[in-house]
Amino acid sequence: MSADETFLVFPDPAPPELVRCLEFGDYHWEPAPEINVLKNPETVASWTGAVVATDTTPEAAWALCTVLRRGDVPTEPLLVLIAPSQLEDLDTRSELFDDFLITPFHPRELEARIKQLLWRAGRGKRPELVTYGPIELNLETYQAVVDGRALDLTYMEYELLRFLAATPGRVFTRETLLNRVWGYEYYGGARTVDVHVRRLRAKLGEEHSHLIQTIRSVGYKLGQSRWKDERSGP
Numbered sequence: 001m002s003a004d005e006t007f008l009v010f011p012d013p014a015p016p017e018l019v020r021c022l023e024f025g026d027y028h029w030e031p032a033p034e035i036n037v038l039k040n041p042e043t044v045a046s047w048t049g050a051v052v053a054t055d056t057t058p059e060a061a062w063a064l065c066t067v068l069r070r071g072d073v074p075t076e077p078l079l080v081l082i083a084p085s086q087l088e089d090l091d092t093r094s095e096l097f098d099d100f101l102i103t104p105f106h107p108r109e110l111e112a113r114i115k116q117l118l119w120r121a122g123r124g125k126r127p128e129l130v131t132y133g134p135i136e137l138n139l140e141t142y143q144a145v146v147d148g149r150a151l152d153l154t155y156m157e158y159e160l161l162r163f164l165a166a167t168p169g170r171v172f173t174r175e176t177l178l179n180r181v182w183g184y185e186y187y188g189g190a191r192t193v194d195v196h197v198r199r200l201r202a203k204l205g206e207e208h209s210h211l212i213q214t215i216r217s218v219g220y221k222l223g224q225s226r227w228k229d230e231r232s233g234p
Contacts (some may be wrong), residue, residue, distance in 0.1 A: 008032050008050040008075070010064050015053055018081070021107045022051075027114065038067050049117065050075050055083035055103050065096040077117035081105065106155050109142050116141040132165045132223055134208060151203050156182070160196050161222075164212065168223030171215045193220070 007022065012031035022029050032038070032050075050068055054061035061080070068075035077098040082090070084102055098120075099113055119140070128139040134147040142158050144151040153161065163181050164172070172180075174190035182192065197220055201209035212222050 006030055006047055008047045008068070010050070010052045010061060011057060015081075017104070017107075018051065018053065018110075021110045024107070025111045025114070032064060035064060035067050038064070038071065047075060049077040049079070049121070051079045051081065051114075052097075053081040053103070054086060055081060058086065058089075062093060062096065065093070069096050077114075077121050079113060079117060109155065112140050112142045130162060130165050132168045133211065135161070135165055135204075135211065137162050137165060146204055146208050149205075153200075153203065157196055157200055157203070160193075161200055164220065164222035169221060171218055171221040173219040177219065 006028040007030075009018065009022070009029045010032040014029070014031060019029075029051075030047075032052075050065075052061050052065055052068075054065075065078060065080065068078060078096070080097045080100045081103050082100055087102075090100060098117055101110060101113055116138070130137045130139060135144065136146075137144045137158070139162070142155070144153055144158060144161060160177065160181050163177070174193045177193045178190065197212055197214075201212055204211065212220060214220060
């Protein structure tokens with residue numbers, strides 16, 4: 001990101017976790033000024049985009065989004081951070097933002113959303129993809145699709161699917177998956193892996209659930225290898 005690109009951030013003071021994420025990603029930012037200042041087209045044009053948290057003062061936040069999006073120089077991209085209880089409000093305000101993120105958010109997901117929005121606005125790199133058969137994972141946005149259908153995955157479900165899809169046909173033990181996906185500081189048992197695999201299969205759907213195979217007494221793999229394994233199970 002170049003030095004002349006700056007994100008507008010609301011509210012002021014900005015949420016500490018948002019500030020940490022932006023600064024760690026080397027993104028410049030400024031607190032949002034009064035709304036009457038934002039009505040100056042030259043002022044709005046100086047910002048790369050905006051990140052607006054609506055969970056603490058929703059009326060003021062959405063009023064700001066309205067000015068930013070409907071002004072003489074619409075602000076793009078515009079990312080809103082919302083509380084889970086605000087999901088039902090999004091349908092009536094879909095024209096006021098480009099993407100949304102539910103709080104509390106994971107720092108890596110916030111960075112991924114920002115990168116994707118900048119790319120869509122023509123100011124970033126094309127996102128890196130991992131694909132296997134009908135599965136496609138966007139490493140920038142943490143989104144996944146199967147046969148073009150979007151998958152509603154949790155962060156760890158996505159990480160597990162990404163890890164398996166990156167090396168199709170390779171078998172991983174439950175212990176290896178715990179270490180490589182959840183991290184060495186995670187103290188959950190191997191049952192954690194089984195639960196996440198079961199949930200992933202359900203979300204892939206009956207047609208594609210077989211892509212994640214159980215290797216009895218060993219662990220799991222995604223996709224077919226050249227050699228038939230008699231120990232493979234459903």
